Amino acid sequence: MLIHKRLDRYPLVSIIAVNYDHPEVTCDFIESLHKITYPNFEVIIVDNKSPNDDPGIIKERFPNVIFYESHLNWGFAGGNNQGIMRAKGEYVILLNNDTIVDPHFLEPLVEKLENNPHIGAVSPKIRFYYDPEIIQYAGFFPINRLTVRNASVGFRERDKGQYNEDKETAYAHGAAMMVPMRVIKEIGLMSYIFFLYYEEADWSFRIMKAGYQIWYVHNSLVYHKESVSTGKLSLLKTYYLNRNRLVFMRRNIEGRDFYIGIIYQVCVAIPKNILVLLLKLRIKFVYAYLRAIGWHLKNALNKDIHNNPAL
Numbered sequence: 001m002l003i004h005k006r007l008d009r010y011p012l013v014s015i016i017a018v019n020y021d022h023p024e025v026t027c028d029f030i031e032s033l034h035k036i037t038y039p040n041f042e043v044i045i046v047d048n049k050s051p052n053d054d055p056g057i058i059k060e061r062f063p064n065v066i067f068y069e070s071h072l073n074w075g076f077a078g079g080n081n082q083g084i085m086r087a088k089g090e091y092v093i094l095l096n097n098d099t100i101v102d103p104h105f106l107e108p109l110v111e112k113l114e115n116n117p118h119i120g121a122v123s124p125k126i127r128f129y130y131d132p133e134i135i136q137y138a139g140f141f142p143i144n145r146l147t148v149r150n151a152s153v154g155f156r157e158r159d160k161g162q163y164n165e166d167k168e169t170a171y172a173h174g175a176a177m178m179v180p181m182r183v184i185k186e187i188g189l190m191s192y193i194f195f196l197y198y199e200e201a202d203w204s205f206r207i208m209k210a211g212y213q214i215w216y217v218h219n220s221l222v223y224h225k226e227s228v229s230t231g232k233l234s235l236l237k238t239y240y241l242n243r244n245r246l247v248f249m250r251r252n253i254e255g256r257d258f259y260i261g262i263i264y265q266v267c268v269a270i271p272k273n274i275l276v277l278l279l280k281l282r283i284k285f286v287y288a289y290l291r292a293i294g295w296h297l298k299n300a301l302n303k304d305i306h307n308n309p310a311l
Contacts, residue, residue, distance in 0.1 A: 008114075010040040012091075013090070014089030014091070014181075015042065016087065016095070017083075017097040019045055019047045020073070022053060025225070026055075029097050047070060048073045048078075048079045068082060077192055080094050081190055090181055091109075091110060091181065093178040094177050099126075100129055102222065105220045105222055109122050112215055112217050118211075119212060120183045120207040121172040121178065121207050122177070122217050123172040123176055125222070127221065127222075129224055138218070143170070145257045146257075146260065146264050147264070148248055148253075150170065166216065170214070172204050172207075172214050175226075190202070190309075191309070193307065196236070196237075196240040196244070241292075246292075250305055250306075274286055274290070
């Protein structure tokens with residue numbers, strides 16, 4: 001059982017989610033927010049120019065939500081930035097629209113940040129919605145500077161209370177991460193260059209580089225449906241995951257580690273991944289992978305890769 005205590009104060013929390021098609025999923029998400037016990041919050045929904053499904057039902061069903069329809073698809077990073085720029089809260093929490101929150105999920109996150117000004121971001125425990133006793137996230141291990149990959153603590157483990165302790169972690173989870181507005185004003189918004197994937201890892205890295213800690217908070221709980229917008233395996237996901245793995249490397253890994261990492265990617269990881277896709281006869285995915293690599297050849301000298309937009 002999760003134990004929650006009364007806070008001394010309840011600062012305004014801005015809850016931000018990005019919608020891209022599937023507005024009924026976003027409506028389910030908002031419905032869960034209507035059951036939370038935290039008394040002081042606003043909900044901001046950014047529609048990223050949904051191409052197929054009419055997002056108008058969100059505003060119709062929930063008129064009190066701050067609803068912004070973008071004229072462009074800014075991706076996950078840019079869509080959340082649009083929400084942050086409209087937020088009035090002392091704290092901002094970015095939530096995937098395919099999450100369902102526990103009614104008491106906000107109090108522990110706010111308490112953690114209120115009690116320690118050296119913490120720059122927190123994430124709750126995340127379980128899989130369709131298998132609600134199975135953990136998706138209980139913290140992150142550090143990203144390997146060679147492979148530019150990392151793993152989630154407790155991933156696919158049954159929750160038996162083995163992670164029922166708050167701990168400092170390597171990165172926050174993009175599906176549910178809370179950041180004080182003062183920290184965002186200091187480090188800037190998410191980088192638009194990512195569009196989709198790796199943006200929260202990059203943001204977390206910048207938060208830590210500014211001297212802040214990132215924590216996993218065990219008694220805050222969110223359920224994640226996962227990959228509703230992009231699909232579990234899609235051409236879009238293949239392109240941006242592989243493109244942005246190298247973008248993250250170019251932005252955050254320096255010196256000897258950077259050059260060793262590039263050699264590994266070019267000589268080992270990229271040929272291996274293409275070969276695996278070829279053996280599986282996934283020709284379209286090979287093309288998406290090659291486009292991801294080609295983007296870096298075209299943008300080898302692009303200074304925008306290192307841009308951090310200010311709030």
